[in-house]
Amino acid sequence: MEPIDKQNIEAWFLDYFEGRLDPENKARLMDFLKENPDLLDKFLHDSQWMGSDSIVTPPPLKKFTSHCFRTYDERDYSFPAFHFDSCDYSFKKPECTPSELKSEILTKIYKNNKTDWENACIAYLEGDLSKTERKEFEEMLTVFxxxxxxxxxxxxxxxxxxxxVFPGKNQLKKKRQGIKVFWSGVGLTAAAATIALLLMTGPQEPSPRTDKQIQEITSVVPEHTPTDNFKPEIGIPQKSPVASSNKATLTANLPTQSRNAESLSTLRPRSTQQIELADKSQVEIEPINRIYTAIYANMMERWQAESMKENKSLASALLKPVKALFGKAEESLPGHEPVSLWTLAEFTLKTFNTITDSDIELKALRDEEGQLKALAFGNENFKIAHLKKNYSAESENQKRTSEKTQNTQEITE
Amino acid sequence: MTVSEFNNAVDTYSDGLYRFALKMTEDEEEARDIVQEVFIRVWEKRGSIDGNKVKSYLFTSVHHLCIDILRRHRNHKSLDDIEEEPIIEPRNYTGLNKLLDAILKQLPPVQRAVLMFRDYEGYTYEEIGQLTGLSESQVKVYIYRARLAVKKKIESLEHVI
Structure with a gap:
């Protein structure tokens, strides 16, 4: 193998990085670099651009130590154990002056062993020297x-x-969730929002009608024309340009959850519910309506559980249609006694008014014989009225019964 | 890692990361992108990153991104033409700081990185080795070489002056 010198060192570097050097020649190259620190720098620099796999661990740094200065004596001029770069230097030259000796040592340090001196300085400033080495180094500085x-x-x-300062700091930060929702308040919050939404978007859509108008509408229903297909022109009327102004203010002061109250999570909504309006059109119940109903039922249940503990049958009757709407099993309900639908409607509306601070009224229109003819509910902003189911047929049956009675009496007479 | 820990990391480390990336790439926009990129990575992997070890993750990521960019650019210049290098943030710089900043730009990327980890962030040789994937002895040698190069340049310029 050709000798290594500064003229062919580039070729040696290339062979090294490309893995063409055997261990013996690698050692030769390292020895040469050790003797030529300036070329070692170039070697390290080149290795950084040859990829991480080619980066080699440079030869370990030479340790600089000196033991001579503790024994330094101006009168003795001796440096018996100057240990530098693994070599011992002896300067027992009584014929020399101190300045000559110092100069000779400095020459050794700066020229012959400059790399070690530099490494010693860096190690000193980096804090890499031991306590003893550090002290010796400082002594040397005192001497030289x-x-x-x-x-x-x-x-x-x-x-x-x-x-x-990084300019985009605030953009990097993540915002926390704005409101912490506690489970205990979910029901109330959802109920408030849902009911408010329902009141603002649901019942307010029909045009406002007065009690007088309802009277007029119901009064046009001919008592003597009881046809099966007849439906009064009331119910959910067409939209009116009259803007509704009653913004629902919801104040729901609910009692604490009773043991009888059931969680909303147990109420299973049905897939789709259809409601038939007066004009036979089908309206699909929006999910929010079902949610609303469930929340309302839950609220009602809490309220009645606190205030009407003695009347469990009424509670059962109240809950039955709502739970049935959500597919609740009939047998899961507590036993109940029959309650009139009128009582149920009144109670429901009263509960609704209580928890929503509303003033909705339920009114009954009766005929000359005192029979219930039509029902209406609403307030000053909306009204919904409907003819009582089977009212005409009942009237006809009653008439027939009355006529039969009269005929029987006449025959008897 | 919680949102709070992430925001604390942004507050605590974004400046140092940006400074590191800025010194490595010498490009403000590129440095900003790198810092944003690493924080996005942290956020995406926040479930698996320990909040106490986020600093090393951040600096390791920034270092790798910087090295990748520098390898692509290969814009390393020789130490001989540092005087003409523009200074990134001229205000509040003393003469020595300007000089050091210019010299730093001329160091090989690996030396530059380990020197900044050492001087700016105060990492030990071992920690720098973990961040850069080098051995402890390699880190030490690179730092020593970098110090020597800086010292020699200062010395030569002082002679000129």
Whole structure:
């Protein structure tokens, strides 16, 4: 193998990085680099651009130690154990002056072993020296103040952190959730929002009608024309340009959850519910309506559980249609006695008014014989009225019964 | 890692990361993108990142991104033409700081990175080795070489002056 020199070192580097050197020649190259620190720098620099796999571990740094200065004596001029770069130097030259000796040592340090001196300075400033080494190094600086100048240059090679502000800091930060919702308040919050939404978008859509108008509408229903297909022109009327102004203010002061009250989660909504309006059109119940109903039922259940503990049958009757709407099993309900639908309607509306602070009224229109003819509910802003189911047929049956009675009496007479 | 820990990490480390990326890439926009990128990575992996170890994750990621960019650009220049290098943030710089900043730009990327980890962030050789994937002895040698190069440049310029 050809000898290594500064002229062919590039080729040696290339062979090394491309893996063409055997261990023996690798060792030769390392020895050569050890003797030529300037080329070692170039080697390390080149290795950084050859990919991480090619980066080699440079030869270990030479350790600089000195043991001579503790015994230094101006009168003795002796440096019996100057240990530097694994070599011992002896300067027992009584014929020399102290300055000559110092000069000779400095020459050794700066020229023959400059790399080690530099490494010693860096190690000293980096804090890599042991306590003993550090003390010896400082003693050497005391003896050779000339070295301080070089050391001060090394001190300048340490960077002081400068203040730099990242401009996009606020954009990087993540915002927390705005409101912490506690489960205990979910029902109330949802109920308030849902009922308010329902009141603002649901019952207010029909045009406002007065009690007088309802009277007029119901009065046009001919008592003597009881046809099966007849439906009064009331119910959910067409939209009116009259704007509804009653913004529902919801104040729901509910009692605490009773043991009888059931969680909303147990109410299972049916897939789709259809409601037939007066004009036979089908309206699909929106999910929010079903949610509303469930929440309302829950509220009602709480309220009645607190205030009407003695009347469990009424509670059962109240809950039955609502739970049935959500597919609740009939047998899961407590036993109940029959309650008139009128009582149920009144109670429901009263509950609704209580929890929503509303003033909705339920009114009954009766005929000349005192029979229930039509029902209406609403307030000053909306009204919904409907003829009582089977009212005409009942009237006809009653008439027939009455006529039969009269005929029987006449026959008897 | 919680939202609070993430925001604390942004507050605590974004400046240092940006400074590191800025010194490495010498490009403000690129440095900003790198910092944003690593924080996005952290946020995406927040479930698996320990809040106490986020600093090393951030600096490791920034270092890798910077090295990748530098390898692509290969814009390393020689130490001989540092005087003409523009200074990134001229205000509040003393003369020595300007000089050091210019010299730093001329160091090989690996030396530059380990030197900044050492001086700016105060990492030990071992920690720098973990961040950069180098051995501890390699880190030490690179730092020593970098110090020597900086010292020599300062010395030569002082002679000129």
């Amino acid at each position: 103040p000339e070295l301080n100048k070089d050391l001060s240059l090394f001190r300048k090679a340490f960077f002081i952190p400068e203040k730099v």
